[in-house]
Amino acid sequence: MNMISSSKIVKCLILIPLLFVMFAFKESYAQEPLSSYHELKTIPHLNSDENRRFVAQILSEIEQAKYLKLQAPIYAYIAELKTNKGNWIDGRNYLVLAIATLKHVSNDHLLIDALASISAIFIMRGNYSDAIFYVQKLAEHSFETGNSRGQIIALNRLAKSYIELELYQLALEPLQKAIQLAQQTKNYDSELLATRYLIKLRNNLPEADPQETFTLMNKAERIPVQGKLDDGYWYRLKGVVNQGLGNFSAAKRWYALAYTKASSSHDVHLLQMVNKSFAELYLALNQPILALDYASESLRYNRQTAHLNNRAAIHYLLSNIYQQMGDDKSSLKYLRTYADFQRLAREKNTVSLLTTMDKRLSSIKSQHKQEALKNSLLTNKIEAQESEKKQQFFIFIIVALTLVFCFFLLVFIARQRILKAQMLLSMKDELTGIYCRSYLKEFLPAMQSRLDREPDKTLSLGALILDCDDFKFINDTFGHDGGDKALKAIVNTIKTQIREHDLLLRWGGDEFVLLCEAITQVQMRELTERIVAAVSDMVIEYDEHSLTVTVSAGYAIHDRNQSFNFDALIKEADEFLLASKKAGKNSYLGEEFVDESMQYLPNSYVISEV
């Protein structure tokens, strides 16, 4: 026993820490891709082996199904990096993956990241319609969820698209809103980005004051963002602003810095831009040969990116350079190709914009359809609920009415019973407690229906009338109370002789009637005899006296061959009673003892002496 429990303890001691380690490991493993994703977002390029290995590792991690929600933002960011560095094909492949996995993103923050990267990529690719499509998605989601970061990114991306499309006036409003919102929410990164776009915008606005743009640039440098201004794009922009102010040497310095940055990170996009800026600078400095070198270099990088707008811009620049060089033929040639690219770019963007509108329209339509479906489902649900409520209300009313009805019915039945009990009570004789003659109105209809329901006519009804003999004498001798006591004693004695369902009535005064159902002539005679004998046998103790009393009786049985006539039956019995009295009292008579003219039958006991 001890051995078993100690081995169990040892197992537990090993297993519990092991489970803890496994659990902790599982937690850290589950956390890993998310932290890797945050780390990925700090990578500026993929030119180093270390960064490439890191990205490969992340990609292998997110291929597992449990990291589905991370796939879109990671693919999108990698696509952004690849596109930004001029790897157009890889960029597009990861972009396709990002869009395909977008539906798995449930996290607000991750969805904004993914949409921000996707729209940035489309902007870089010069595909503004798709850019605007995803910017709209980003805006819709951010405004719906109240995410200010997403809202600012959407505004910035929209402005950037407008700037690239040379729709400068349209870009102004979203930029101002983005800056305002970024300042309110202290989102310095976005504020800086929006300010940079604003500077870029002002550089392109002919009416913009270069001095004001310069001031704006200095203001941007005071935005408390760590390290964000240490990038080639910012240096180039500073160069452009300085060039706008005529500070060519300063512009040259900034371009050179931007160039170094672009070369070290092999940023094709930036290289194309910086070379173009250099070309513009040298053109402004009347050095067309140098300008041509830089412009050609820019064109070389631009070919890698296939950015039509930029291509057109470089061709325009080349045309200007050749013009400065006095080579009108080449200038014209580049002006023509500029026009071609410009037209192509516009066509592409017009077509794309139309496609976007079409996509938006169908997405709105499907949204409307879904809304309508949702509404109709909701309406159905509400209707179902309402009809259920109605049904419940209806059932409630029925139940309530039934209960009320039952209540009143019960009250009615109880009341009827009370009334009947009261009525029956009123039909009882106070002295003896038996029913009075008035009870016949209850008894006779019931009796009649019993006879009617009986087809073989075997049920009989016997009627017996009893009258106290010389009761006046008892009253006179013992007083009325003595008479009462004698009457009660007679009733009690009769009760001892009859069946439960026989009906004994006080007919009036000292007279009683007994009605017996299902009784034969013989049984009736025997019963009468027993009653008359029992009464005469009793001795009533009253006021120190012992008194006796006798009764005379006559009985009759209803003949089932004739229709039921109660009065006739009683009359017949009463006649026998009278005959019995005449014959000497304390006796009884019935049909069997007399002939039709009520004469005593010869050779028979006309009077049954008890």
Ligand SMILES: Nc1nc2c(ncn2[C@@H]2O[C@H](COP(=O)(O)OP(=O)(O)OP(=O)(O)O)[C@@H](O)[C@H]2O)c(=O)[nH]1
């Ligand atoms: N104590 C008492 N006497 C009653 C009551 N009802 C009637 N009586 C009396 O009963 C007597 C009935 O008298 P009768 O039936 O006419 O005559 P009887 O004296 O009985 O003589 P026979 O019937 O001929 O034998 C009367 O004196 C009534 O006052 C009652 O409730 N209590």
